Amino acid sequence: MHEFLKTDQLGHIINQVNDEISMLKNALNEPINKNVESNVLADILDRAALEEERKQQYISRYRKGLQLKALQRVKFRLQKEPGEYGYCETCGIEIQFKRLVTVPTAENCCDCQSIIEVQNRYKCRRTIIMKLDNKY
Numbered sequence: 001m002h003e004f005l006k007t008d009q010l011g012h013i014i015n016q017v018n019d020e021i022s023m024l025k026n027a028l029n030e031p032i033n034k035n036v037e038s039n040v041l042a043d044i045l046d047r048a049a050l051e052e053e054r055k056q057q058y059i060s061r062y063r064k065g066l067q068l069k070a071l072q073r074v075k076f077r078l079q080k081e082p083g084e085y086g087y088c089e090t091c092g093i094e095i096q097f098k099r100l101v102t103v104p105t106a107e108n109c110c111d112c113q114s115i116i117e118v119q120n121r122y123k124c125r126r127t128i129i130m131k132l133d134n135k136y
């Protein structure tokens with residue numbers, strides 16, 4: 001029994017996680033377009049466009065792989081310790097059901113996530129400024 005998520009809400013999230021896992025597994029089983037040989041496309045721009053498309057496919061696949069691992073961790077957690085699921089790892093409050101439905105892998109409430117994103121943006125800008133200071 002979960003403290004704040006009702007049984008049907010928890011079931012909804014579990015179903016969603018399972019659906020997303022199978023969609024990602026199907027997507028990851030699709031082959032990447034490798035079948036064009038370099039001399040088939042005489043135009044160098046066509047080849048460059050194809051290479052770019054292939055690169056995007058690899059990046060997309062990598063991200064889907066990360067998402068799959070995150071969802072599998074959530075699934076494992078929901079099976080082993082469902083009562084622990086849905087609490088913000090930063091402040092400990094309940095994460096809203098709407099947020100968990102939208103992002104089942106959410107580890108933080110909206111407020112904490114916003115703060116983390118602002119901090120990350122600040123760190124990123126600061127790193128760029130430090131690099132520029134060292135350069136000039």
Ligand SMILES: [Zn+2]
Pocket residue numbers: 088089090091092093108109110111112113
């Ligand atoms: Zn929080």
